[in-house]
Amino acid sequence: MVPSNTNTNEKTTANQKTRWNWDFIKYSKYFYTFSILVTVIGIISLLVFQLNYGVDFRSGSNVDISAKQLSKAQIQEVMNEAGLGQRDMVITPGSQQSSVRFSDVLSEADQSKLQEAVTSKLGKDASTEINTVDTEIAKELERNALIAVLVASLGIIIYVTIRFEWRFAIAAIVALLHDAFMVIAIFSIFRLEVNLTFIIALLTIVGYSINDTVVIFDRVRENMRFAKVKTRQDLHAVVNKSISQTMTRSINTVFTVFIASVALLIFGSEAIRMFSLAMVIGLLFGAYSSIFIASPLWFLLKGKNVNTSKKPAKATN
């Protein structure tokens, strides 16, 4: 049953090594570079193009015209008559009711001009309804969510500092914010539409990111307890070993979570398409950052400590 009774310890380590034999710390600079690059492109894209906000975030006026079978050209004509032809608008003709969405709010004068034009062009039976879309709520939710994430980060920092140590907390929060920002950046770069559900997707990503990072850190903490860390190399080995040991779990978990969100993306409703896409991107980044950003970052923070103290680092905190 048992192959050999000698050199079993080496055998176990050998087993681990053949599984995921890779120096995660050594190559971390490439991942940092990649993440920083995306971050910079993301910041530039946000500054230049901003986010492609969906209806929830765009204020403006919504005009519904009740008149049978209007064509786009007819509506355009009415708008020209009212002197609104040059405005930025989206016309959606319909069989009973057509709607026009202006990207800016129509003034009272514009509104009365428009109503006159509708009556003169389309006859007395045509009626209009003008609604102003207020984005205050969407903006407020966005702001609220941002504050919630920041306060939540603080809570996580406190908890992780108590259970682990502050370096783990800092690294985990950086990874978490990194993941959220990556998704924002990608949505900005590819001009994907951002609506209220996008915010929820970001929160989900934050939740997943922290969960995933803590699992790997837990292994690092455990290995630190038994390791005799005297040099940076020792620490380096501990982090690598911890990542390797949790690698199978990481891959399997990413796979299952990925399946769930991809299924939502492919088979789920149109209404949550952008939401599902944000989740898929975010979950992949969440797994990536736990391994390639958070863990090396912790090594970086802890490594300084090892070098300066020249004493064996405390295994537990």
Place this chain on the structure above:
Amino acid sequence: MKRIVTFIAVVVITIGVMAGTSPWLINKMELGLDLKGGLEILYQATPLENGAKVTKESLTQTALSLEKRSNVLGGTEPEVTTEGTDRIRLKIPGVANNEEVRKKLSEPASLTFRSKDGTEKEASQYNKIELVGSDFAEDGASITYDQLNRPQISIKLKNKEKFAEVTKRLAANPPGSAERQLAIFLDDQLLSAPEVQQELNQGTAVITGSYTLDEAQELRDTINLGALPLKLTEKYSQVVDATLGKLSLHQTLLAGGIASVVILLFMMIIYHLPGVIASFTLISYVWMMLLVFHFAGVTLTLPGIAAFVLGIGMAVDANIITDERIKEELRSGKSIMSAVKAGNRVSFRTVMDAHVTTFIAAAVMYWMGTGSVRSFALVLMIDIVVSIITNIFFSRYLLVLLVKGNVIKKPGLLGVKESEIGAL
């Protein structure tokens, strides 16, 4: 043997309870407007008079009136909640984009009695407001019948003397003159303009007109709903077509179903027996979520589903962490019994740390957030608690029963090849 019997009993009973109650739970599931269709409006309340403040009482009063109104308008189980200091959120399921409903909801229906003060330009005008909404008793309108058994609406006044004074003054005008009329207006609509014959000191005014009983009842309801204490402006509205909502739900359920099958198969193939147990506890996790949703009165919305998906991910993760750990312990040469015990013990700390951290994040989001952020956070918190119960404790209980019952004799059942095992 005893343990195997217990194991089988637990599994059979759990399956029985789940199978028996699931259809009922699914039917009872409260769906949000985004999945069912309906109208959701967020109102911002402002005082009717300048300089006044929105008080907590007036906000609650307005919310109650709104609820009453939507009930009268035929909405099914409207949900009205106040938010912050000056907002009211209204959800009416099943109502499509009904402009009529929206209009009736937010506009104050105020009853006034008016007379002519001589400044009128047209015969149909009544410029002097004699009595306003607050002069009428709350819920004071009722249906009565005149001598010919025609329905009419009687309205009680709060202050008999005031009505007496007004009617006395008007009755003093020469008979037949326009100044003798006391017009009854609902908003700006003239209901009737009877001539006042004498001073009325009973404290009850009557609106006559050739109303059918239905019309009279509608008028009574409108008057009784009265004016809202606050002015409401729509800040946000969402109208979901019922068929579109249903489609979203079906598609989302299909997606969930497909994902579940793939995940369960994956777990069973990779983790063998513990994978089978994990699949079983995952199903009981979903069932328990539905149960908690039902008893806590949680409405399932799209953000809720998002949290659910994340929850399933974390629940599977808990199983994966434990099962991986058990494999590891086995590989290091431990006996099956001690590998399962050690694996459970060590992974418990990891899973708890991960869950508690996410729980903290969810709790903060619930505390800080509004609207959909809140419902997301709530579902996530429930998720975590349920996941700990089913995917840590229940999983462990079942696995340990099997190990102690001596069912698992070979490491292969735990997904570990014998060649991988090193001895201690």
